[in-house]
Amino acid sequence: MRATMINGTRDVSVEELPRPELEAPTDAIIKVVAACVCGSDLWPYRGVVPVKEPRQMGHEYVGIIEELGSEVTGLEVGQFVVGSFITSDNTCEICRAGYQSKCVHAGGVGTAQAQYARITNAAGTLVATPEYPAEDLIPSLLAASDVLGTGWFGAVEAHAGPGKTIAVVGDGAVGLLAILSAKQLGAERIIAFSRHPERQALAREFGATDIIEERGDEGVAKLKELTGGLGAHGVVEAVGTQESIEQALRSARGGGYLTILGVAHGVQISGRELFSRQVHVVAGGAPVRRFLPELIDLILERKINPGRVFTLDLPLEEAPAAYRAMDERTAIKVLLRP
């Protein structure tokens, strides 16, 4: 099969590899219908995280079940499924509390930019659609597998809801979909930090009511102006640098909420600042599985259109160009079709 490999800094290729096989009775093999390049894929691509040896890439996917391990229940060969970048049994105490991202049997996905992929913990990870979805919904379903699920988690943990002001730091796909999520969850006011006209437009389409172009303490000052000096009730941080996390923390009001959706190596949060701000902070990979059934319904009912973040749609063979477009920010997010 054809599969995307990263070989080193800014060196991605599409290679011929053996098709994956079932390894555990809880595995599934899926035929990938669509995958994509994630903002976090840029960390090894840009050399921020070193690439020690060539490896496959990809953790966002929708596909068709090709083969099921003997212990997988609730799924059938031929079904169209949406998964997540963390696999989970969805039965342990942590999963039942809604934190499938910290499942006691959690596994990772890292080979989805390919024609086929093996998914561990299949029964607890893959969610089937009632039937093969309309072609134009596939980008949105793909978004659910990571960027939408992650943005949704951000908005939920930021306590987005009626009467609330939510701020979003970061105008990548996750930040933009946190805006969509906050809107869907009923937030009254959504303040987006963005200085990129195309992304500002999509932010507004998704529900942003205000855009702040300033960054850092200037951006915080602007946000304070917009919120009667108090700050936002909840903030979603979707960049992950020291500066952006500090900006996000300072944008929340006392007693407010901050979700940090990505953290670069070396980021340190000052204990004194955390103490003086008195903001509830949670960081981590989103428990996408918790939200998938609801998100899939919203997409199939055409109530949300998160697939709008894919501004470029390429065949898998063009993965190197997809990475370049993401790296150079000429595309918000790039879909890959095997």
Add this chain to the structure above:
Amino acid sequence: MRATMINGTRDVSVEELPRPELEAPTDAIIKVVAACVCGSDLWPYRGVVPVKEPRQMGHEYVGIIEELGSEVTGLEVGQFVVGSFITSDNTCEICRAGYQSKCVHAGGVGTAQAQYARITNAAGTLVATPEYPAEDLIPSLLAASDVLGTGWFGAVEAHAGPGKTIAVVGDGAVGLLAILSAKQLGAERIIAFSRHPERQALAREFGATDIIEERGDEGVAKLKELTGGLGAHGVVEAVGTQESIEQALRSARGGGYLTILGVAHGVQISGRELFSRQVHVVAGGAPVRRFLPELIDLILERKINPGRVFTLDLPLEEAPAAYRAMDERTAIKVLLRP
């Protein structure tokens, strides 16, 4: 009037000072009935926080209203009142959300180890009891003004409740009262980290079901053993050092909760660790005012006895001995009577 001063490292004295006067129409002057020495008073006492010039001490107090500013409503001269170490208007949007500690008009209290004290934001800060309380309840009411209110906040934010396992790091008065609070809030299992026999005994009396003597990663390993490998649902951190905060963070399960009730200067929380643990963290001074009416009721109904943390009761004139006893840990907490 007589008042406690800190003059430098391990140098506390009781001096003659002018009685405080009303400065704003929202102030009250109280005649202090009881005050005490706080764990946080040891930071300047030990030189951890430098003492630039001599200043008064004390932020925990119960007393009788002596004088009220012209704008103070809802209180009367002669009432017995319990206050808090942060003063708040209790009407702003932040207060109404329950975070009086971050009130837009928040003020501090720092002169309560004295015969009289001026309290700002009196109407929003002081809570009167229905009548002058029984003498033996005064230590408990005094505890409500800080250490109980703080421990209670820790337990509430750690989501203590039925079916929950709560861990408490720190066996000072705040940690011990976080145990009492978790018990009162219905926690099923309360794990206390303590290696001091007298404090272990009080922890058990307050509701601890398990005691762990090990610290750091050894302590975490022990806690994991007790919790089926998962960690506690919620953790209260009542020490504030780098090591204790890391221990607390590692003691919570994925998706769990951590309240940090004090933070020493220089503490840094690793963003990567925060991300990988996926624990909800909040730090800050407790919004004691939110809890005071409920805590006062529980005390007057003799349902809780937080005054047990006062293992030494001294006249104000002996403040230097009170600080020594706290510093040397020969007392858990020392009450001072002006």
